[in-house]
Amino acid sequence: MNPFSYARPSSVEDAVTLAGPDARFIAGGTNLLDLMKENVLRPRQLIDITHLPLREVMASGNGGLRVGALVSNADLAWHPEVEARYPLLSQAILAGASGQLRNMATTGGNLLQRTRCWYFYDTGTPCNKREPGSGCGARDGVNRMNAILGASDACVAVHPSDMCVALAALKATVHVQGRQGAREIAFADFHRLPGDEPQRDNVLADDELITAIELPAEGFATHYRYLKVRERASYAFALVSVAVALEMDGDTVRQARIALGGVAHKPWRREEAEARLVGQRADDAHFAAAADALLAGAQPLAYNAFKVELARRAIIRALDEAARGVTR
Structure with missing residues (x-):
């Protein structure tokens, strides 16, 4: 690990003043410290934000919920308002990591996780994400865990978060603060x-700090499902995950949200795929059509072609269970 300086600001304004391309904010440190130990990241300064007033969960002006960036994953998953109004989010968080990590990891930090692509972590191999212009070792290497959608010649890494897949389906908003002031970013654009x-990985400027995540008023508390397919039932990252949120009128779908994890560089949604379900009967034929639309254009690699059919089946299953109200 390389030497670095340390600062502990007492306000958000002070924190963003210290920020820059060679600095990193640190809270739980569940990902950042690993990256530093592996020599993947070498920040010259760590800015400790754990003493900032960003730990509240409170009602927002639009009838939703505003979650401070320092709320732990565990506290968020078990928060009474989240369990009651946004159970999809609670389910997704509890599918990720381990109990110990959820106790330390923060809401803001979860959004900023780096990929777990093996080539990103192995500093002896080429990786454009770690060292721009060096090449992508995963493209022609061992790419079982890598992307089938939205990738480029430069990178086939996937975003590792479970929580973010649910936030994408819920259409959350990210609140950030920088030296130029505060702004809001739609989750789909983050x-x-x-x-x-x-x-x-995201659209943040070097001086911007996530201060809160805002959940909309509509939480889809009855018809939802987070389904995670992984290589072992204990702590593991998703091969494919699906977050489904439905509004039902009897057997008819009135509104649909579907987001995928483990398949792209960001949580994957296509509104045109969701629109195929609106006004339709909740059955396997319509679910399959939506799945095919969501996965259209998939470009699997040598070792992950199985993900296409795996994702298709997972989408159909998650939609069926959400429509029927089967949540666990």
Whole structure:
């Protein structure tokens, strides 16, 4: 691990003043410290934000819920308002990591997780995300865990978060603060596809700090399902995950949200695929049509072609269970 300086600001304003391209904010540190130990990231300064007033969960002005960036994953998953109004989010968080990690990991930090692509972590191999211009070792290497959608010649990494897949389906909003002031970012716009700049995971500027996540008033508390397919039932990242939120009128779908994890550089949604379900009977034929639309254009690699059919089946199953109200 390389030497670095340390600062502990007492306000958000002070924190963003210290921020820059060679600095990193640190809270739980569940991902950042691993990256530093592996010499993947070498920040010159760590800015400890754990003493900032960002730990509240409160009602928002639009009837939703505002979650401070320092709320732990465990506290968020078990928060009474989240369990009652946004059970999809609770289910997704509890599917991720381990109890110990959820106790430390924060809401804001979860959004900023780096990919678990093996080539990103192995500093002896080429990786455009770690070292732009060096190449992508995963494209022709061992790519079982990598992307089938939205990838580029420069990068086939996937975003690792479970929580973010649910937030994408719920259409959350990210609140950030920088030296130029505060702004709100629609969750769909927060993470990036790799394009020719895979080193940029999101649209944050170097001086911007996530301060809160805002959940909308509509939480889909009855017809929802987070389904995670992984190689072992204990702590493991998703091969494919699906977050489904439905509004039902009897057997008819009135509103549908579907987001995928484990398949792209960001949580994957296509509103045109969701629209195929609206006004339709909740049955396997319509679910299959939506799945095919969501997965259209998939480009599997040598070792992950199985993900296409796996994702299709997972989508159909998650939609069926959400429509029937089977949540566990």
